[in-house]
Amino acid sequence: MKMILFSLPGNEELTALLAKKMDAEIGEATLRKFPDGESYTRILSHVKDKCVVLVCTLHEPDEKLLPLYFLSHTAKSLGAMCTCLVAPYLAYMRQDKIFNEGEGITSGFFGNLISGFADSLTTVDPHLHRINSLGQVYHIPNTVIHAADDISRWIKSNVENPVLIGPDSESEQWVSEVAKNAGAPFTVLQKVRHGDRDVEVSVPDVDKYKNATPVLVDDIISTARTMIETVSHLKTAGMKPPICIGIHAVFSDNAYQNLLDSGVEKIVTCNTIPHPSNTIDLSDVITKEVKELMQHT
Structure with missing residues (x-):
């Protein structure tokens, strides 16, 4: 299966290293905001019948999540075989229990959200303090890398x-x-x-x-x-x-x-x-x- 890597803003250096070692191409996409603040996504590369690898470390995740969501769904709408998320840092893993009345377990909510648009997840040493495995939170094939x-x-x-x-x-x-x-x-x-x-x-x-x-x-x-x-x-x-x-x-x-x-x-x-x-x-x-x-x- 042919691979094509897309870098979300700020991940260009790691994406270049991965593409070289995977012998894969780097895809081109336009990610910007409309004047009203809404996100715009356009994929300029050919992705049909390819595995799309999305490289996006998820510190300060809230601004990154919607462009990532749109990019994944756009790739699939253009015929991509799968979208695989590489998120070396995984956010919201610390919020894994209810500490105060009225809270939600947002690690689970976040996991469900990402599991809904990515076909797999690769991350590095996520915070698994009260969680036995990443599979309890992410319901897609996943790999945890240890540094x-x-x-x-x-x-x-x-x-x-x-x-x-x-x-x-x-x-x-x-x-x-x-x-x-x-x-x-x-x-x-x-x-x-x-x-x-x-x-x-x-x-x-x-x-x-x-x-x-x-x-x-x-x-x-x-x-x-x-x-x-x-x-x-x-x-x-x-x-x-x-x-x-x-x-x-x-x-x-x-x-x-x-x-x-x-x-x-x-x-x-x-x-x-x-x-x-x-x-x-x-x-x-x-x-x-x-x-x-x-x-x-």
Whole structure:
């Protein structure tokens, strides 16, 4: 089946990488707004009997969703065999329960919406906190890509004498996996409660790691509060300035600059959301998984 990739605005760089590795063409489309604010969609490339791959990372999703919806349906109306969504970052996954009376579980609503116009979904490390699998939310063939191996390889090649730091006990499983593949030790910050308002955070065996380069790893860096707090604890413990690694560079408001100003050595993210910190390229694994998923679509 022939593939043609369409990039939603802001996804051009990743789309170019994927098209080259898939040996696929990049489609042309016009996406703009009418003077009254309504969306206009026109596909300029031939899509009949082809699999249309829509590349659109879904941070700040509300403005992107309608053009994506129109593009998918327009492609099918022109004879496309299928429309496959590649959304490296998947929005609304945190809203997976009712926290307050009167709310809806919007992760499910969003999943139903996308499942209604895309034939498959490929994403990277979605937030599956209270959800066992993506298939509970998205009722279409889907693939979840894990960035841990690529992060481990980057650490192994670029960081001398690394030690991975987990901000709390919940992070231990994730941090230990990356550390194992990187061939590096890891430790987790420990909280010692002296009273209701007196909590001390310590680095176990800090003397053992005084000459190591601390590496903080998290899936989403949004407000960066957790990382900034962890950087402060490491500084208090007398450790070197850390390297901060995140999969998804959400960076709300001034979070990126605030994290830089906290005293880190470097901030590194994967290219799931376009950002100046993008250093770890996931296009190889995305290409592989999209090809495999399409065989079953």
